[in-house]
Amino acid sequence: MNELQMELGDTETHIRGHLKIGLPQIIGTFFFSKVAKSFTKKHPDVTLEMIEEGGLHVEKLVEKGEVDVAFVVIPAQSHELEEQLIFEAPFVACLPKNHALKDEQQLSLEQLKEDNWILFDSSFALSQVILDSCRKEHFVPNIAYSTTQWDLLLTLVRDELGVAILPSPLTDMYREDICVKPISSQYIPWKIGIVVKKDRYKTRALKAFLKIVADIYSGEQK
Incomplete structure (x- = not known):
């Protein structure tokens, strides 16, 4: 029901909304600022809320649907998550x-x-x-x-x-x-990636966030 409500409300041309971003302390220090700056500049009507927890706890929050996307060490422990490598x-x-x-x-x-x-x-x-x-x-x-x-x-x-x-x-x-x-x-x-819950509806704001991350870190894997 929550996802249906999100989908029905996600029809405007202009991207707006609120995203909860899971950030383990170390990963957040090195990776989030650059993404946040680029995303906010392009999508000023989407607010970003940082959820700062240990990596394993952040994964659980994404799995439960309490966090939209998280930066984590991959491979993730949960098989319920879809992951994308951004840095090594x-x-x-x-x-x-x-x-x-x-x-x-x-x-x-x-x-x-x-x-x-x-x-x-x-x-x-x-x-x-x-x-x-x-x-x-x-x-x-x-x-x-x-x-x-x-x-x-x-x-x-x-x-x-x-x-x-x-x-x-x-x-x-x-x-x-x-x-x-x-x-x-x-x-x-040290493999850093972003994870979202498998088969969950991705809002236009979340898709835009994932695209910004991919654009920034494509070619930066070491």
Whole structure:
């Protein structure tokens, strides 16, 4: 009934309306501003509401129909979601400057299995990616700290409280303070995409938003 009402009200030539956008903290920091600026300039009568939650919770909100579209790490955990890849970058190892392996050109995760690790909070899809990657090299990391803040995580690495693996774009502003090493033992991708609920009616405002995202990030996958 809700979707029928949306469809009946979505007949005007001029695009207007309200969209709820799911934004995990890290992804929102790097991806949303550019999209919002372009979309608002082109469609000023559509309001955008940001729903800021951990990635796994955001997926659930889209699945329930409580959020129209979300930026998430893909593949999504839910099979009820339709996803589109918009960006990809590798994970890298982050070490304190005086770490014993600071002079290595590249590292395997197994070389860090005796270290204390700093991870994202378990509500972050990134946390599961990291744990799964460690399991592939037959160890479970010793988690010293977990946080929801990527900049705090890197500060903890800088202050010699542990090591971490992170998507390379997150390390760009901190490369003078820590050691950043490529991971040689496996390729761990940070795949960012947008998700909507499968078979749900897409309003003209939502279609316009998806098109803006596709136009901005086409050709930017790394």
